[in-house]
Amino acid sequence: MNPDLDLTLERVIRAPRAAVWDAWTDPSRFEQWWLPAPMRCKVDRLEVRPGGAMVTRMSEDGETFLPHLDASFLVVDDLERIVFTNAIDSAWRPVDPAPVAMTAEITLADHPDGTDYRVVVRHGTPESRTRHEELGFFEGWGTVTAQLAKAAEG
Template sequence: MTRPATAMTSRVEAGTDLILERVFRAPRPLVFAAFSTPEQLSQWWGPRGWELPVCTVDFRPGGRWHYCMKCVDETQGEFYGMESWGLGIYQDIEAPARIVYTDYFSDAEGQINAELPPTLSTLTFEEVEGGTKVTNRGSYATAAALQTVMDMGMLHGITQTWDRLAEYLEAQTP
């Protein structure tokens, strides 16, 4: 059995970049792969009580990741049954070290919601003693754009998402 992952840390830089870091107790190729296929992403992406009933991934530069998070937990009250659609467009992939993509809010057809801010996400995967350090730099056009997603509860949601990733990885690690 592996040791549990460390807690996620977060900080804001330059008013527009949200930096998230966490060490996962799994080998770098396994952690990187968890971000690359719909079969794997569907196992852990989203906060607790949310599932991915739709998840398609074309994992290559220029490819798209289109997904729907749906709240299936009745105890989450007003969120129960809610759907949140997203669209990622990959700019750069360097296996197993880096993934760069722009993450948009979208609709079921993959049309970008221009009323909500996109995030330029740069994920790096670094081998460290005992596992893999994942750093996600989420860059926003303005401080107000970053504040918009923070006000939506994004930090709470990503914390739970990465908790689920840690659990998924632990189950995959011999």
């Protein structure tokens, strides 16, 4: 973890790791929490495997869905770790995504109260990290993590 380049978030989710993993890997469950409510998510592709695609769309009105994320999974260790990047799209083409390029690492570990959930979002420059933080990283990722917890705990 490099504090000049990375943003982090940690939370204990009061659910077993398998429930958190399922919320990350099942497209219908993923759609329930991936974007901050009241925004809605549609999953076009969620191939949770190394080299697999992560393509989502978003809607503010629940009717019109616009492109949101076109990314690739880099590492998938069942029930333990997911790493994806938006710097490589689902067709494995290098891209310069707006608003910032990032690589996100999600780790799951057992905790006496459920699952220790950790996120590290890596950026290429301090400016990208600062921009992501200013755009609301902690509020946005915090909100979706709370929604993920609700989905996994329920």
